[in-house]
Each structure stands twice: as C-alpha cells, then as structure tokens.
Amino acid sequence: MKLLSARTGLLITLILLFVLGLAAFAMQYFDSAPAWVEHPSNRHFYTDGKLSNLGTIYDRGGKALLQMSDGGIKYNEDPAIRTALMHVTGDRDGNVETSISSVFKSDLMGWNWLNGAYRFNSEQPTGGTDLTLTLDAGLCAAAYRELRGRRGAVGVYNYQTGELICMTSSPSFDPVFPPDLTGESGDYEGVYLNRLFSAAYTPGSVFKLVTTAAALEQLPDIDKRRFRCNGEMEVEGNMVTCPAAHGELTLGEALAHSCNTSFARIALELGAEKLQEYAERVGFNSAQKVDGIHTIPGRVELAHAGKAGLAWAGIGQFTNTANPLNFMSLVGAIGNRGLAVAPNIVARRGFLPAASAGAKKRLLSENTAEALAKMMRNNTIAVYGESNFKGLELCAKSGTAEVGEGKKPHSWFAGFLDRSDYPLAFVVIIEGGGSGSGSAAAVASAVLHRAVK
Numbered sequence: 001m002k003l004l005s006a007r008t009g010l011l012i013t014l015i016l017l018f019v020l021g022l023a024a025f026a027m028q029y030f031d032s033a034p035a036w037v038e039h040p041s042n043r044h045f046y047t048d049g050k051l052s053n054l055g056t057i058y059d060r061g062g063k064a065l066l067q068m069s070d071g072g073i074k075y076n077e078d079p080a081i082r083t084a085l086m087h088v089t090g091d092r093d094g095n096v097e098t099s100i101s102s103v104f105k106s107d108l109m110g111w112n113w114l115n116g117a118y119r120f121n122s123e124q125p126t127g128g129t130d131l132t133l134t135l136d137a138g139l140c141a142a143a144y145r146e147l148r149g150r151r152g153a154v155g156v157y158n159y160q161t162g163e164l165i166c167m168t169s170s171p172s173f174d175p176v177f178p179p180d181l182t183g184e185s186g187d188y189e190g191v192y193l194n195r196l197f198s199a200a201y202t203p204g205s206v207f208k209l210v211t212t213a214a215a216l217e218q219l220p221d222i223d224k225r226r227f228r229c230n231g232e233m234e235v236e237g238n239m240v241t242c243p244a245a246h247g248e249l250t251l252g253e254a255l256a257h258s259c260n261t262s263f264a265r266i267a268l269e270l271g272a273e274k275l276q277e278y279a280e281r282v283g284f285n286s287a288q289k290v291d292g293i294h295t296i297p298g299r300v301e302l303a304h305a306g307k308a309g310l311a312w313a314g315i316g317q318f319t320n321t322a323n324p325l326n327f328m329s330l331v332g333a334i335g336n337r338g339l340a341v342a343p344n345i346v347a348r349r350g351f352l353p354a355a356s357a358g359a360k361k362r363l364l365s366e367n368t369a370e371a372l373a374k375m376m377r378n379n380t381i382a383v384y385g386e387s388n389f390k391g392l393e394l395c396a397k398s399g400t401a402e403v404g405e406g407k408k409p410h411s412w413f414a415g416f417l418d419r420s421d422y423p424l425a426f427v428v429i430i431e432g433g434g435s436g437s438g439s440a441a442a443v444a445s446a447v448l449h450r451a452v453k
C-alpha cells in the first residue's frame, strides 16, 4: 500500500512537471514565436538578411501600395500616394505600430501559429499572403493634399458595410525619401502616429451630438421646448458664453447655431450620470478594434465634474477628448439609423474575404438617430451652406474646440451623406485649424465631392 502510494505520488509529480513544462513552452512559444520566425537568420524568409517573398498590400482598386522585389521593399511609384498612406504601409524601419505591415506582418511573411512557415504548393518558395485593403489610394492622396501640411486626420467610410475608403494623417513623409525627422523645427513631432486611430482631441461642439442624443431620449417634450440665449450664462461663478446672443431657440436651432448656453442648460438638466452613460454608449472610454488595430479611446469623465464642469462637458469642453475614428463611427451610426457598423480596412487576405467585416451594434434607437439626422441635415441648409456641399445630401456638425488661451482652436467637421448610392460617413480634424465650419468643412467638401465622382 505504502509502495503504491509512493509510486502514485511520483507519477503525479512527473505528470505535473510535464504539464508545467508544456505550459512554459507554450507561453514562451506565444511570447517569442514572432521573434524566432521573423529573425533575419531564418532562411525561410530571408536571403542574406533581407526579407524576400513578402506578400503585397493593394488598395481597393488593385494598386500595389507595398511589395517585395529583389529582396527590397518597393512602395507605390506615386510619391503623393506613398506619403498619404505612410501610416498604412509603414515606413522602412517599422516605426508605425498601427501600420498594416506591422499588424499583419505574419500574413505578409507567410507563417502562422499552427503551420509555421507555409507555402501554397511545393514548387513555390515560402510566400506571404497578399492583402487587399478597403482604401482608395487616390482618395487618400487627395485628402492628404487638402490638409495642406496642417496637422490632423481625415477618415471616410461606408456606414452600411464598414469599409474604410479614405484615411490619412498629417504630418507624414515619403517613406522612399525620408527627411531629417529629428530637425529642430518640430515639424515631424509625432509623425509615426496615425491621428485617425491613435490620437484623442478636445471635441468642442461636435460633442453636442452626444448631448442632443441624451436630451432626445431623457428630457420629455424636448422637441417642444424653447431655450433663451442672451449670450452668456453663469454656472457657479463660471461664465459660459456664446459669440452672440442667440435669442429664442428650438433644440434643432440650438444645434445648428451651436448655442453654448442652451447646451450647458441641457447638460445640467440631464445630470452627470446620464451624460456619462450616453457618452459611453456611443464609444467614449473604450478602444475600438479595426481588423486587430487598436484605437486610442476618447475620454469623458464626469464623476467629479461639478456643475460648471458638467456644463462645459455638455458643449464638448471640460476634460472631454474624442478619438476621430470613434467619432466617425458615431456619425455613421446616425446615418445608418442607429446601427453602428464597425469600420474595417482589410477587404481580402489572400483569396479569402476578411472575417471581421461589418460587425453591427445598435448605438441609438431608430427614432433618436432619425431625429439627429434631420437636425444635422438642417445644420447644412441653415448654417454651413448647401451650395458648399451641392448634391451630397450632407448631414453634419462642426466643432471649434478651445484648447487653451493663446492657442488656435482645433477644427472639427463630422457627418454623413444621406444617399443610398454613397452611404458615406466622415470626420476631419485639423489641429489649430480654427473654425470647424471653415477649414475642416472645406477639406470635407473637397474629399466628399471626389468620393462620389
């Protein structure tokens, strides 16, 4: 009996050691496999230390954006496309963490966890998987040009399918001829950041869409209410001001003229808890994932805001920040009658359609979304000027976000086209761009007109 239990004990110990060893191996494998596989000494992939046979990244029209040729990386021949899409292809040294070549490196090189290095048939050398993106390279280049060297980002996507057709971030540079990025001018500060995915800015008045959504659902008879604006309003010794006295306004008029005192009033009436709840419902305080690329979340934190903080938060100031991609998804959901379709960027991996396309989530009720859409359409007609957006059926909201004394405000413009042939939503952010209905709206107009051609 004693002998048996000693043997059992030994056996159990051995089994435990085996399992532990297996777990340790698995952990190390998952932790280090990319480093082992992608090490330049691996002759499956490297010839004389240079990558060979990498897959190619194409845009939606079949333009090659990045490919391997004779052991070297080859970019698109057009410098405007190379520059506009540097954050998508990545630079030569792999500094852009959210680039397709970084995030999909194993696909492009042709290995996975299960099969290791693979090939499609024994005749071929190990070959990477080609990736076809949803992006239109020409449209991205046009968007970058429209930013005219100003810092910021542009995003356009199809709010029914989730396809991201335009994305660009500035500053950028031509990865074939990289400039001196460390220069004292600071022109290239944060150049590796894709500002659509990885930045969060004070939203200013575009945030009034969130406050309006909450008001529509939480304040009874809000559509029959009238707000009185005499140009300023005191909240606990803090002055909330409008550029001028707006007089008597409906909710729709308050949104169109971006009346700060009306929205400060609405925020106070809603209370911190409700405004917080709606902000989180539409994506604040959580990161999005676009085909495995994580975004930086925008923030709304009202727990200790106090009354003045809450009033300012309702008009998109206080400590609020918004991530441009998330905001684009929000206006896309309004265009899609409350149903948010997750943005995606990879259309095909090799011969297969990408798995992640089009995940849907109800963000707002259909009624709320339709009421918001109507107001955003009225914004264009009443304030932004239908002639600037001819034929687009534009529904939009501008934002001019104050970022501190002596600094030029950030310029935002976000919205969607109410068109069944071009169900597109967009966001434009220009750092220090001034008025949203001025500079960001002009960029949006040029990019959207080109998108529907």
Ligand SMILES: [Zn+2]
Pocket: 229, 230, 231, 242, 244, 245, 246, 247, 258, 259, 260, 261, 262
């Ligand atoms: Zn006002």
